[in-house]
Amino acid sequence: MSSNKSASKKIILDGLWGNNPIFRQVLGICSTLAVTNLVINTAVMCAALTLTTALSCFTVSLLRAYTPRRIRMMVQTLIIASYVIMVDLYLKAYWPEMSANLGPYVGLIITNCIIMGRCEAFAVANPPVPSLVDGLFNGLGYSLILLAVSITRELLGMGTILGYPMPYFSTLWDKWIIMVMPPGAFFTLALIIWLCRSIQTTGREKTS
Amino acid sequence: MTGLTGEMTHALVVCFSAIFTGNMVLSYFLGLCPFIGVSREIKTAFGLGTAVVFVLTFTSGINWAAYHYILVPLELDFFRFILFIIIIAAFVQFVEMIIERFSPLLYVNLGIFLPLITVNCAILGVSLFMVIRDYSLIVTVAYGFGSGLGWMLAIVSMAGIRQRLNESRIPYGLQGPGITLIIAGLMALAFIGFSGVLQGR
Amino acid sequence: MIRQKKWYPILYMFLVTVFFSTILISFSRYTRDLVEANRKLAFEKAVLKALSIPLPVTASNMDWHNTYLEKIKEPQEDLQGVYIYKSDDMVIGYALPFEGQGFWAPIRGVIGIATDKRTITGIAMYEQNETPGLGAEITKPEFRAQFEGKQIALQGNPLEIKQVTEELDQHSVHAITGATQTSIRFEKILNDALEKWKTEFLHGDNRQ
Structure with missing residues (x-):
């Protein structure tokens, strides 16, 4: 029981920090980085991605014993695409403004390497529940970084967070227009990756 | 006749803007993974870039036809995500087989990049943008071609810059993806300068 | 064993496709009117x-x-x-x-x-x-x-x-x-x- 518990703890920590999809594996930033100029858009995209990753991993794991090896990539793509389409239809029906804001990027979750990566690296060889947890926390680890990027961009570029004006930043701060433009995303992400990797290496040196 | 020339002008404008003002990687962040992963050497970057141009030009046309002649009449347009991915994967596989059989030399140079392309979001991205922007067939193919060229331009220049950086001392945490992203940011900044070129189009 | 048969991957792919397509089509039928209404309402x-x-x-x-x-x-x-x-x-x-x-x-x-x-x-x-x-x-x-x-x-x-x-x-x-x-x-x-x-x-x- 205790080994079981420590195993799931390891899955969670690896997803969030140790093997974080963004700053360790540098995977799948494409579909979300584009919408990081507003926190709300990023939050919705990240929620969609986390949900899709978790459910796809769960489903892939559920079917793993029956799926012929040769066609497993095709089956995985089909599963991922189905979940993404459901998210897309849901947003179109119940939150049309958001759907319009995100444009094609919801659909591009399909080609997000994290999902396929987690399915291949974990879900094909593990039972459904750990796979679900693995997918969920990899998604959350991914969301954590991108939310940090989007908060930085919206705050410095527009002086708001989630559309609410922030003290100092919305009044005295001279807004950095570059932050809401594409280059701002590259710079912010690079600095956050730098920060996280540096913290991680100093942490490792201490423990070793 | 004017309709056709108008269409051609539109196609030309879309093609140029896809290369410069609306660059796939630098302003839409599409195809970032290979952009960061496979940009260490100019030669490989060039190979991958060529493969992307080729696949993008053809799949955008095929996907256009599939969308307008199959999905729209059947009212199944939400299936486009799956259909586009399948078409792209099938096309890449097909090209790989053809190249392998008829041109071993080209296969050695280009073949290894083809499987990488299926997961390149720029390819799917172009097809999704074409649906949202309601392009005609000619414009779509021009858009696909331009996007491919723009992507290639970006990755080849990135590889050139990174080769020069080999000798530089970069802080540990910034090595690899970190510095690549910063360079990408600077390139994106430079590309914003092009946005005045097609003013009012 | 059915899984050793040559046609098993095809049958499997077919079944998975049919299963997910059915879900997706019914979901889209269910949301279609809403999507259309949203579009009209925005205008x-x-x-x-x-x-x-x-x-x-x-x-x-x-x-x-x-x-x-x-x-x-x-x-x-x-x-x-x-x-x-x-x-x-x-x-x-x-x-x-x-x-x-x-x-x-x-x-x-x-x-x-x-x-x-x-x-x-x-x-x-x-x-x-x-x-x-x-x-x-x-x-x-x-x-x-x-x-x-x-x-x-x-x-x-x-x-x-x-x-x-x-x-x-x-x-x-x-x-x-x-x-x-x-x-x-x-x-x-x-x-x-x-x-x-x-x-x-x-x-x-x-x-x-």
């Missing part, structure tokens, strides 16, 4: 806003829809797609839809025009994907309010979007700082629509 809201027809902040989507049905007449053949705002058989205004390519994606909206066919009652957008915080400010009330009461110029460009430092006249509004590209394109989109309006309705009237 109807834009028309009402452009004509400055006041509705309380608390108005529900149904209120908007009913007001639209009550007050707006669909365009007839001789009207070139212009919607008419009528009350007790009296024409109170016209709603002129416009669309064109913005900086990132198409911008679609409506211009409201008073009965003199020259005074603008307001503008509203129902579809755009400009940079949040910059180009997307064209949808903000502060920017849109500038258009209210402006006159369509008979000579030269019907409307002008000028730099913030320049003086305004009856035919011009201020651009959004930092969003040069969107402003230039938006000016062109508006003027394309208004030029057509001028040749169809204004010049015809002058000759009479």
